[in-house]
Amino acid sequence: MSEQNQSIHGQWSSRLAFILAVSGSAVGLGNIWKFPYITGVNGGGAFVLVYLVCILAIGLPILMSEIMLGRLGHKNPIATMKILGKRESGTTKWSVIGILGVFTGSLILSYYSVVAGWAMNYVLLSVQGSLASVDSDSAGQLFGGMVSNPINVFFWHSLFMLLTVFIVAKGLISGIEKSIRILMPLLIFLLLVLLVFSVINGEALAALRFLFSFNLDALTGDGFLVALGHAFFTLSLGMGAVMAYGAYLPKNFSLSKTAGAIVFFDTAIALVAGIVIFSVVFANDLDPTQGPGLIFQTLPIAFSSLPLTSVVAFLFFILLVAAAWTSSISLIEPGVAWLIEDFGFSRKTSTYALGGLIWLLGLLSVFSFNHLADFTFWQGTWFDNFDFLTANLLLPFGGLLITVFAGYILSPSISEEEIDLGGKLGYRIWLFLSRYIAPAGIIIIFLDGLGVL
Numbered sequence: 001m002s003e004q005n006q007s008i009h010g011q012w013s014s015r016l017a018f019i020l021a022v023s024g025s026a027v028g029l030g031n032i033w034k035f036p037y038i039t040g041v042n043g044g045g046a047f048v049l050v051y052l053v054c055i056l057a058i059g060l061p062i063l064m065s066e067i068m069l070g071r072l073g074h075k076n077p078i079a080t081m082k083i084l085g086k087r088e089s090g091t092t093k094w095s096v097i098g099i100l101g102v103f104t105g106s107l108i109l110s111y112y113s114v115v116a117g118w119a120m121n122y123v124l125l126s127v128q129g130s131l132a133s134v135d136s137d138s139a140g141q142l143f144g145g146m147v148s149n150p151i152n153v154f155f156w157h158s159l160f161m162l163l164t165v166f167i168v169a170k171g172l173i174s175g176i177e178k179s180i181r182i183l184m185p186l187l188i189f190l191l192l193v194l195l196v197f198s199v200i201n202g203e204a205l206a207a208l209r210f211l212f213s214f215n216l217d218a219l220t221g222d223g224f225l226v227a228l229g230h231a232f233f234t235l236s237l238g239m240g241a242v243m244a245y246g247a248y249l250p251k252n253f254s255l256s257k258t259a260g261a262i263v264f265f266d267t268a269i270a271l272v273a274g275i276v277i278f279s280v281v282f283a284n285d286l287d288p289t290q291g292p293g294l295i296f297q298t299l300p301i302a303f304s305s306l307p308l309t310s311v312v313a314f315l316f317f318i319l320l321v322a323a324a325w326t327s328s329i330s331l332i333e334p335g336v337a338w339l340i341e342d343f344g345f346s347r348k349t350s351t352y353a354l355g356g357l358i359w360l361l362g363l364l365s366v367f368s369f370n371h372l373a374d375f376t377f378w379q380g381t382w383f384d385n386f387d388f389l390t391a392n393l394l395l396p397f398g399g400l401l402i403t404v405f406a407g408y409i410l411s412p413s414i415s416e417e418e419i420d421l422g423g424k425l426g427y428r429i430w431l432f433l434s435r436y437i438a439p440a441g442i443i444i445i446f447l448d449g450l451g452v453l
């Protein structure tokens with residue numbers, strides 16, 4: 001392939017910058033909001049074990065493949081897959097990975113923005129002092145009152161979408177590299193403070209027992225599917241987000257070290273968040289299976305017993321919003337890059353048009369907790385359905401196509417050069433996981449989760 005230097009993409013200034021950006025995409029509501037609540041709903045330990053196995057055996061090799069394909073194609077995911085597909089197998093049909101990804105990312109952002117809006121609302125509540133002293137009852141009322149007010153949720157969802165399109169319209173690299181550099185370390189620091197708190201004040205042992213007692217009987221086929229889906233969701237895999245970022249990665253950076261660092265960060269943050277939240281849950285006799293409201297009803301209780309309650313709450317929710325923000329950028333960027341590079345629209349037009357559509361779609365999730373709360377089908381409300389469809393079905397399906405392409409279609413002489421996993425053995429392991437374990441794992445869990453097995 002001729003080096004396509006006329007690409008409008010820039011390059012990351014360093015490997016650290018790339019790691020920060022991909023971690024910024026990976027670490028988000030998935031780690032702090034979703035992981036604890038789905039772990040609670042699915043019974044704890046066994047779910048966590050399946051999730052960890054999915055991360056290592058399926059997520060990690062696919063993460064490497066996505067970075068590799070992005071770097072090889074050096075374009076938006078649709079164009080990248082078109083170019084690589086044509087070169088490797090004479091067909092442009094593989095671009096379906098990118099097209100599906102734009103669709104999936106947009107669907108995810110539509111409800112992701114609603115939850116990020118809740119977090120923004122909690123920033124305001126902390127400033128107003130409403131989080132200064134809450135107990136389990138008032139925490140529940142606060143959350144219930146918030147989501148049942150449609151105008152309220154509508155407002156915060158709209159504001160979050162505006163924040164997202166604002167930064168994307170300005171252009172990726174200048175927009176995010178700088179802020180992530182400061183926000184990520186701060187978020188990690190605050191989580192560690194909360195961890196210390198939960199060990200001192202909460203039921204940390206009960207939390208550890210809940211998270212790591214591997215009782216497989218507690219897990220249903222549905223639980224396997226949710227664990228697999230979350231491995232994709234939390235690493236931002238299966239829709240081309242990492243592929244889009246990989247397009248900016250210079251050739252001389254180690255792909256496997258980079259992927260390893262990202263997986264480590266992302267998983268550690270989720271587990272720490274889990275320990276913190278379940279310590280509070282068990283210390284206050286809260287219900288671990290309560291669902292999407294879990295962190296909003298537990299963390300304020302934890303903050304209440306800390307000094308400077310409102311300040312800690314304020315900081316935490318600000319950082320959560322920031323984490324959601326750097327993730328949401330990666331959900332819309334592939335679609336925006338596609339509109340720019342393949343249709344010739346300006347970055348501004350592309351961002352506002354796609355962002356507007358996603359905002360509109362998000363209204364179904366805004367109303368899922370009030371006006372449309374009783375309108376349920378398949379998995380539940382619109383919100384539940386968007387989540388299930390994207391995280392548990394579309395992302396793993398996209399991942400399946402990606403790993404099949406990377407493992408079977410891409411010529412091994414190319415992948416061997418890219419996958420620098422410590423010599424021949426490392427490469428063989430990646431190839432084995434990509435060709436057999438990841439596809440088989442996804443297919444088996446799909447069949448099991450959908451009740452076919």
Ligand code: TRP
Pocket residue numbers: 025026027028029030031105108232233234235236237238239241327328330331395
């Ligand atoms: N990984 C993010 C989180 O855990 C969400 C996210 C951002 C995402 N970009 C993505 C999920 C792309 C799937 C695909 O919150």
